[in-house]
Structure formats: C-alpha cells, structure tokens
Amino acid sequence: MPQNSNIKYLVIIGISVMLLLFTSFLLAVIFSQRKKLKYQKSMEKLREQQQNQLIEAAVRSEEQERHRIAETLHDEVGAILSSAKLHLLGIKADVLDERDQKLHEKGRELLNDVIGRVRGISHNLHSNILKEFGLNEAIRHFVRKVTEGVIPNATTALDDNYQTVNPDNDISMYRMVQELVNNTLKYANATEFLISSTLNGNELNLVIFHNGDGLTQEQFEELRYQKEGLGLKNIQNRIILLKGNIHFTSGSEGYRINIHVPVKSNQS
Secondary structure, three states: OHHHHHHHHHHHHHHHHHHHHHHHHHHHHHHHHHHHHHHHHHHHHHHHHHHHHHHHHHHHHHHHHHHHHHHHHHHHHHHHHHHHHHHHHOOOHHHOOHHHHHHHHHHHHHHHHHHHHHHHHHHHHOOHHHHHHOHHHHHHHHHHHHHOOOOOEEEEEOOOOOOOOOHHHHHHHHHHHHHHHHHHHHHOOOOEEEEEEEEEOOEEEEEEEEOOOOOOHHHHHHHOOOHHHHHHHHHHHHHHHHOOEEEEEEOOOOEEEEEEEEOOOOOO
8 A cells, every 4th residue: 555655656646757858848948938038039130220221221312412513513513604604704796697696595595594594403412401491382483483483283282280309300301202293293194283292290291193104013023122213212212211101102093102201290
C-alpha cells in the first residue's frame, strides 16, 4: 500500500513538473513573440522616421533649389533682358526703313514677352507671396495667373478661417496645388475649374474640380513610381510628409481631386 502511494506521489510530481515546464515554455514563447512584435514595431517606426527624414530633406532641398533658380532668373537673367530692352529702345526707330521698323517692333514685343515669362517663372518658383499673404491668397493669385485666357470659367472658394500655423506645410500644400493645376492645364482640356477648401476642426480639405479628363486613383498609384511621373511622386512625398491623403475620383458632373491634411486650427 505505501508503495502504491509513493507511485501516485511520483506521478503527481511528474505531471506537475511537466505542467510547470510546459507553462514555462509557453510563457517563454509568448514573451519571445511579444518581444519580437515590439522589435518589429520599433523597426517599422524607425523606418518610417527615416523615410520622413529623407522626404523632408528632399523637399527642403527642392525648395532651396527653386529659390536659387528664382533668384538667378530675377537678378541675373532678368537684369540682362532689361538691359537688352534698354539698348533696343535706344535705337531710333524713325530713322529705320519700313522693314527694319517692323523687325524692331517685333523684337521689342518678343523681348517684353520673354521678360514677362521670366518674371512669371521666378514668381512661381519663389514662395514670397505665400509667406507674405498666406496659402489662400497664394492659390488665388496662382490660379488667376495661369488660367486666364486658358480656362473660361476658373474660380476659387477658399475657407478664410484657415490661417498659417506651419509655413513649411503651407509651402508643401501650395506646391501640390501648383503641380495638379499645371497637369490640369496640360492634359485635361477643361472649360470649368474650381479650387475650394474647408477647415473642419484640425483638418484642411482641399478640392480641385474640373470638367475635363483626369487620372484615376489606380493610375496615380501606378504613375508615381515611373520616371515620367516625377511630379506625381513629388505630390506623394509631400502627402507623406504632411501625414495626409489624396484621392482621385470622377463622376457625371466632372473630375475631382480631394486632399485631406491634418492642421492646427487657428482657434486651437
């Protein structure tokens, strides 16, 4: 009888030890998995931070290059063209024959056109108007300038409750609008165009609407990885940097691009 009791006791001890070992193994596996998941999350966060830093550096470098080119156009090319215009105007047209007078007049017209174009390019590349008057006025000015004589019905309806909190973010939004508007002018064949914005709490919603042709969301996702889609890639980089999103849709009324960007409300 004591022998049977000893056997039962040993069996109970054995089962207990096995359960303890199994429980320890299970806890070790769970701990290891949690540690692995925590490591993966930290690595994903690190990769995201590195990606954002690279994008931010690329965007900042692009903006600096834009300013450098703008200043070169304004200070050097613009000055040379203005000097050439003064020299041309110094020629007495009344002593020229009819043919040379026409050539003189044509040269003056072309030079004025070039000076205007260089000045326009310089202003587009530079963000002074954005810094001085804010995002809304910069968009209004840009739309008026580039759509005049091209799109008959081009309007803006921007929410004036939005005020600049982060100038760098405004520059990114403005550059996206510039790229999307230029693409519309190049490819859409639109006769109606509207940029609107609404500030909902801490989110700014920008909508670009036109009645022409445009990309689908699938085409945007595909083209932004191709060489010819550099402008779209720049848009995507700025969206990532702003932690926003962009969506392309089309319907019976027209074509719409929705941009949602988290911002700080001027009331917060």
